[in-house]
Amino acid sequence: MKDLIIIKIGGQAISELTDDFFEQLAVWRMQGKKILLLHGGGPLITKLCQQLQVPVVKKDGVRVTDAQTLALTKLVLLGQAQPLLLQKLSDHQLPVVGLNAADNQMLVGKYLDQSVYGEVGTVVSVNQDKLLPLLDSYIGVLAPLAMTPAGNWLNVNADQAAADVASLLGAKKLYLMTDVAGVLNQHHLIPHLTKLVSQKLVAEKIISSGMQPKIKAAFAACTAGVEQVAITNCLQNPGTIITKE
Numbered sequence: 189m190k191d192l193i194i195i196k197i198g199g200q201a202i203s204e205l206t207d208d209f210f211e212q213l214a215v216w217r218m219q220g221k222k223i224l225l226l227h228g229g230g231p232l233i234t235k236l237c238q239q240l241q242v243p244v245v246k247k248d249g250v251r252v253t254d255a256q257t258l259a260l261t262k263l264v265l266l267g268q269a270q271p272l273l274l275q276k277l278s279d280h281q282l283p284v285v286g287l288n289a290a291d292n293q294m295l296v297g298k299y300l301d302q303s304v305y306g307e308v309g310t311v312v313s314v315n316q317d318k319l320l321p322l323l324d325s326y327i328g329v330l331a332p333l334a335m336t337p338a339g340n341w342l343n344v345n346a347d348q349a350a351a352d353v354a355s356l357l358g359a360k361k362l363y364l365m366t367d368v369a370g371v372l373n374q375h376h377l378i379p380h381l382t383k384l385v386s387q388k389l390v391a392e393k394i395i396s397s398g399m400q401p402k403i404k405a406a407f408a409a410c411t412a413g414v415e416q417v418a419i420t421n422c423l424q425n426p427g428t429i430i431t432k433e
């Protein structure tokens with residue numbers, strides 16, 4: 189879908205959004221683009237778990253999620269992170285609609301590997317018939333949670349969710365907005381990143397922690413045909429562009 193732009197906003201990045209961000213969204217809306225935001229909330233989930241003395245376990249940047257962690261994750265994503273982002277967009281006079289997996293089977297998921305990650309999944313289908321007409325009038329804001337056909341909630345890494353949704357909807361552009369200017373090597377921005385180079389940087393531990401699922405998601409979207417995939421902290425700066433070759 190050539191007019192669809194998907195933007196993932198990391199939990200940290202939500203509280204650091206500047207006027208440029210909202211101005212760019214307004215410009216795209218005036219140009220008739222459809223905009224869908226996928227929000228994170230990782231730092232808030234970790235904070236609540238720590239306050240309640242629930243262990244925080246991550247594997248390659250993905251939260252290992254037991255039933256208790258899943259309950260807290262839903263609480264934070266749907267009760268804190270999403271309302272915060274919706275309020276900021278509304279404050280900038282942008283029309284918004286908050287969405288999650290429980291609305292009309294919006295995001296159907298499957299388990300990633302239950303024996304390793306617990307209640308964690310990926311998105312396998314999107315209710316396009318319900319979603320796309322909404323995006324004619326509103327900026328959609330989706331939480332990174334999916335539901336299995338049997339009705340079990342799944343925690344989905346927000347980068348993965350954004351890449352899955354962008355791939356399934358055939359989006360033209362995917363921006364993974366985070367708290368750093370892009371992928372860095374010794375503090376220098378890497379303007380273009382290929383899969384081969386990224387694998388080398390992961391092996392050398394130059395790419396680590398939360399950047400790992402981001403890179404994986406970015407290449408998956410690129411391979412699935414999303415034309416432009418960027419990791420950045422600002423919609424006006426290209427950051428790191430993900431390239432196939």
Ligand SMILES: Nc1ncnc2c1ncn2[C@@H]1O[C@H](COP(=O)(O)OP(=O)(O)O)[C@@H](O)[C@H]1O
Pocket residue numbers: 197198199200201228230231347365366367368370371372373394395396397398399400402
């Ligand atoms: N090579 C790298 N370049 C940039 N950031 C990196 C790199 N390796 C690890 N990181 C870490 O990844 C973080 C971004 O991932 P994450 O904290 O999960 O953000 P988000 O919440 O936006 O998804 C950066 O703040 C940085 O600490």
Ligand SMILES: CC(=O)N[C@@H](CCC(=O)OP(=O)(O)O)C(=O)O
Pocket residue numbers: 197198199200227228229230231233249250251252253261308309332343344345346347398
């Ligand atoms: C399975 C998994 O890792 N889910 C993530 C979902 C939120 C997220 O990805 O938020 P950020 O983008 O702010 O990191 C988590 O529980 O932290």
